Amino acid sequence: EAQIGAIFNYASRNEIADNFGKIWTLIDAGKSIVISENFQENVVTLKYEPLMAKVTVKYFDAESKELIPSKTQIVQAGTQYKNDPIKKITGQDGKKWVIDEAKIPTLVVGKHEEENIVSIYYDKENTNISVSFYDAFGNKLLDDKEVFWQIGAEYDTATLYKITDMNGQRWMLESTEPKTLTVREQGNKFKFIYGEVKAKILVKH
Numbered sequence: 001e002a003q004i005g006a007i008f009n010y011a012s013r014n015e016i017a018d019n020f021g022k023i024w025t026l027i028d029a030g031k032s033i034v035i036s037e038n039f040q041e042n043v044v045t046l047k048y049e050p051l052m053a054k055v056t057v058k059y060f061d062a063e064s065k066e067l068i069p070s071k072t073q074i075v076q077a078g079t080q081y082k083n084d085p086i087k088k089i090t091g092q093d094g095k096k097w098v099i100d101e102a103k104i105p106t107l108v109v110g111k112h113e114e115e116n117i118v119s120i121y122y123d124k125e126n127t128n129i130s131v132s133f134y135d136a137f138g139n140k141l142l143d144d145k146e147v148f149w150q151i152g153a154e155y156d157t158a159t160l161y162k163i164t165d166m167n168g169q170r171w172m173l174e175s176t177e178p179k180t181l182t183v184r185e186q187g188n189k190f191k192f193i194y195g196e197v198k199a200k201i202l203v204k205h
Contacts, residue, residue: 126150128188
């Protein structure tokens with residue numbers, strides 16, 4: 001409603017939200033009118049276009065380290081942002097990551113860029129590795145061990161640097177086959193070669 005004789009004021013309608021919450025911005029206010037007693041004369045046509053805003057999508061590992069450069073999209077403000085996230089990522093260091101489905105966020109797009117940050121988190125994409133244990137003469141020291149490790153990462157030998165064989169004898173890692181233990185998607189068979197752990201014996205007479 002407006003007072004008869006007043007000039008229609010459209011300022012409060014510069015931005016509107018529709019029934020779905022999407023925001024529109026005024027682009028054409030039409031002709032100014034003076035409010036008449038005859039309601040049929042009180043017709044104003046306002047034209048709108050979508051109010052667009054930038055959404056930034058960032059990709060992180062579980063420790064909040066950014067994996068790849070962020071991506072941006074232009075989306076209408078008020079929209080329920082439905083991101084179709086990248087399911088798997090290979091980082092700049094060659095390590096592979098898989099999306100954590102439980103941590104895909106939802107966002108209602110705001111008018112301001114700083115409101116529209118979507119952070120997506122990824123877990124390590126692991127695969128199985130078969131490790132075998134031998135001495136320098138080809139004698140088997142332990143049963144093969146199956147472990148899981150991140151694809152694209154180099155396997156860390158620290159936990160297997162020293163072992164105790166089936167007879168209780170202690171061994172120390174001397175070399176591996178292959179020399180570089182970069183984990184592939186499949187077919188990871190690593191041979192660990194050990195030397196005896198020796199200790200001095202003091203004999204008193």
